[in-house]
Amino acid sequence: MHEYIGAIHIHSVxxxxxxxxxxxxxxxxxxxxxxxxxxxxxxLRALNEGYExxxxxxxxxxxxxxxxxxxxxxxxxxxxxxxFSTRTPAKKYVTKxxxxxxxxxxxxxxxKRTNKEHPAYPWVDWEIEGFTGIEIWNHMSEWVENLTExxxxxxxxxxxxxxxxxxxxxxxxxxxxxLKRRVVGIGGIDAHAHKxxxxxxxxxxxxxxxxxxxxxxxxxxxxxxxxxxxxxxDIETAKWQIYNALRExxxxxxxxxxxxxRGFRFYAEQKGKVFNMGETISDSKNxxxxxxxxxxxxxxxxxRNGHLVELVKGIxxxxxxxxxxxxxxxxxxxxxxxxxxxHIRIGI
Numbered sequence: 039m040h041e042y043i044g045a046i047h048i049h050s051v052x053x054x055x056x057x058x059x060x061x062x063x064x065x066x067x068x069x070x071x072x073x074x075x076x077x078x079x080x081x082l083r084a085l086n087e088g089y090e091x092x093x094x095x096x097x098x099x100x101x102x103x104x105x106x107x108x109x110x111x112x113x114x115x116x117x118x119x120x121x122f123s124t125r126t127p128a129k130k131y132v133t134k135x136x137x138x139x140x141x142x143x144x145x146x147x148x149x150k151r152t153n154k155e156h157p158a159y160p161w162v163d164w165e166i167e168g169f170t171g172i173e174i175w176n177h178m179s180e181w182v183e184n185l186t187e188x189x190x191x192x193x194x195x196x197x198x199x200x201x202x203x204x205x206x207x208x209x210x211x212x213x214x215x216x217l218k219r220r221v222v223g224i225g226g227i228d229a230h231a232h233k234x235x236x237x238x239x240x241x242x243x244x245x246x247x248x249x250x251x252x253x254x255x256x257x258x259x260x261x262x263x264x265x266x267x268x269x270x271x272d273i274e275t276a277k278w279q280i281y282n283a284l285r286e287x288x289x290x291x292x293x294x295x296x297x298x299x300r301g302f303r304f305y306a307e308q309k310g311k312v313f314n315m316g317e318t319i320s321d322s323k324n325x326x327x328x329x330x331x332x333x334x335x336x337x338x339x340x341x342r343n344g345h346l347v348e349l350v351k352g353i354x355x356x357x358x359x360x361x362x363x364x365x366x367x368x369x370x371x372x373x374x375x376x377x378x379x380x381h382i383r384i385g386i
Contacts, residue, residue: 039259039288039314041300042280044073045251047103047114047145047173047226053078056231057247059089059098065248067094071255072264073280077103077114082121091273092266099277103145104131110162112145114173114226117281129166141170141285143224148207151182164211170284171222172212174378175204175291177254178228178245194244198253198295203375213344216364216381220316222284223380225254225291253295257302258283259314287316287380296376301332304367304379306359315366315380322385325359329367331377337370362386 049055050062057065059076066074074096076084084090085100092098101116104126111128117140122131135142147161184200185193193200215221227250233243260283264276283289292299306313307326313319329338331353338355340348342363359365362385369377 039261040263041257041259042072042264043070043255043257043294043300044075044280045071045227045229045254046075046077046143046224046256047176048074048076048229048247049078049103050076050084052081052083053103054230056233056243059084060093062229062247063089063093063096063098066098066251067096069248069251071096071251073097073099074251075099075101075114075116077101079103079105080121080124082119085119090277092268095266097264097266097273097276097280099280101140105159109159111166112159112161113169114143114145116141116284117278128163132166132168136168141281143171143173143222144169145173145226146176146179146228147172147211148205149176149179149183151179156182169221171224171287172208172215173226174208174212174223175225175254175293176228177201177226177250178230180205181245197244197249201253201293201295204291204378210344213341213364213366213381216383217343217386220287220318220381220383222287222289222316223291223378224256224284224289225293225378227251227254253293254291255294255299256284256289256291257299258289260288288314290315290377290379292377293375296374297333297371299332299369299377301330302369302377302379303328303330304382306365306382306384313382315382318383319385322360322362325384327357327359327365327367327382329355329357329369331369333371336372336376339368339370341366341368359384 050059090100104113115135118138144161149158149160151158229250364381366379366381
């Protein structure tokens, strides 16, 4: 399969970010990302003004972050050609995104930060169904929630070092939802490139786009290689290769600041047939789960229905499965959370 690495959940001057869209895309190209997904609040201005295209080797895709009138239920929507008013209730915009053929992901679902300048924007309407997936790891949310008086100067100067792992509450909900249907997990950086005045005279840009592009990434696996053509048809084809991989869960989330995760694989094998992340196997007989890691030995955790069932150390692992459930793996490297696969659903 062909692997492409991207950053999701980015804001520009078209909403509350500080960067020009073309500059953001060039930063991504300099870092070596294959794609980035812009999500300005309640606007598709970047799409309408022609910014969705290749910038060097990076494809900029344009979605938007939608919210309701109470500024809750934030939703990252892609593959749509119209934005929605904040007067639109969450249930309606989730449904509408599906009707338009798009995909959508709940953003920072369990945000709990108490910062007055950046309050929490959690997802609160869990009776809603139909969303494609959940943002299981959000860099900015975790950074703010981990901020203390003791670590604030180090955190401002080194924004990548205080990121530890996705919220346990989010992982729990994600696992529970996958017992009913496929719900895809993505990672987001929530980049704004905010500038802060630390001590009255020193202004620091704590979330530079180029820095955040090195942290939480979403890797997609495609059956065929992306053609980097410049025509609108080529761009649309490449876009939907990525969107459909996300829709189907053929992807994983990694903190690539810990280590380069390119080459990670998690798949199932049954009677010579291979099943990838996001797929469902009808029965639980004669199944092997395979894990392959890049680099050096790491801790491989097999998770079934939200519970740790086996832990091994190495650069690969093979698990014999005989129980139904939603399986995924977490990889820890040198004690730090590194990679989170999407689920393979077996017999459910």
